[in-house]
Amino acid sequence: VGDDGNRPREEATDVLIGADGAFSRVARDAGIPRPRMVHLLQAVVRLPKDMDPGVTRIWFLPQDTPYFYWLIPHSPSYGVLGLIHTEEKEGQSRLERFLHKKNISAFDYQGAPIPLYEKNVPMRREIADGHVYLVGDAAGHVKVTTVGGVVTGLRGARAVARAIEKGRFDRELIRLRRELSLHRLIRKILHGFRQSDYVKLLDLLNPPARHLLGAITRDEADKLLMRIMIKQPRLFLVGLRFLLTGGA
Structure with missing residues (x-):
């Protein structure tokens, strides 16, 4: 681990939690497979004059992406327009083409890789006499319908906290996995x-x-x-x- 001066040091522990994102080093070092990724790509834009800043717009264009485009206001005048795509470069090209079609100019671009929930990615692994737990994006706790993971990540964190307290996973994790598996089934249909x-x-x-x-x-x-x-x-x-x- 690194201290405040970023100098590495060794620590002994029987519990290690990986909450270090989509490219989790904890998961990698524990030999846990990395989930498949998609790419979130969006542009900061001025809202169209006819748009209510209290309303979000969604476009379903399967020829561009099996997911969707969105335009989400974050102020009375500005918002973000984006999409999810399996390929980063192709997604960026699709986004720019869509902006041009809608006659909307981008002030800035944002993007991030998003892990997809996979049943084969464990949330816990025993190593020697200790346990490694994964939380949030590191565990792929993302709803693959909308590619959102804030609430599911928090639920996963709560399940890990209870597991550490009780020494075993409880119904919280079972419910979470069932929920994520259902989103996975819905996404399979929508694709x-x-x-x-x-x-x-x-x-x-x-x-x-x-x-x-x-x-x-x-x-x-x-x-x-x-x-x-x-x-x-x-x-x-x-x-x-x-x-x-x-x-x-």
């Missing part, structure tokens, strides 16, 4: 969508289903999906068709 499929999906969102989307957070995907399918059963059939056939 097969064409733009016309997104239009059909949005058309199926009747008023009760739209109300649930505003009332239940994305971090409660199991509860959200169950209640939406009760309100609009055809959504279940759409998801099942794409899961089994890839939309063919």
Whole structure:
């Protein structure tokens, strides 16, 4: 480890927590595989004159990215427009093309690699008489539907804290893994969508289903999906068709 003067020194411990990001050195040294990465790319822009700064815009363009574009205001006049892409250079090219198409100028660019949740990346590994734990991006605790990881990272940290206290993982980790696996399943379905499929999906969102989307957070995907399918059963059939056939 390094002290305040960045001089390395050795420390003995029976518990080591890796909360050191997507390229975790702790995970690497513990022999834990690195999750697959995607790239978040966005530009700082002036908001269009017709845009309400209290509203976020989303575009689903599968020919550009299997994820989506977003325009998120962070002030009355400015915001960030970006996308997720599997390839950094191609994603940057797509972003610049989209900005040009929308006649929006970029003041600055931002980007970061984002790890994707993988079932084969363990959260804990025993080494000699000690334990190594991973938290947050180091563990790939990211919802692959939206590629967000703040809430799931905090839940993972809480699970690790309880594991250290009790000497074992509890139901918190089981719930987290189940939630992340569900997001992974949803992403598998969405990766097969064409733009016309997104239009059909949005058309199926009747008023009760739209109300649930505003009332239940994305971090409660199991509860959200169950209640939406009760309100609009055809959504279940759409998801099942794409899961089994890839939309063919």
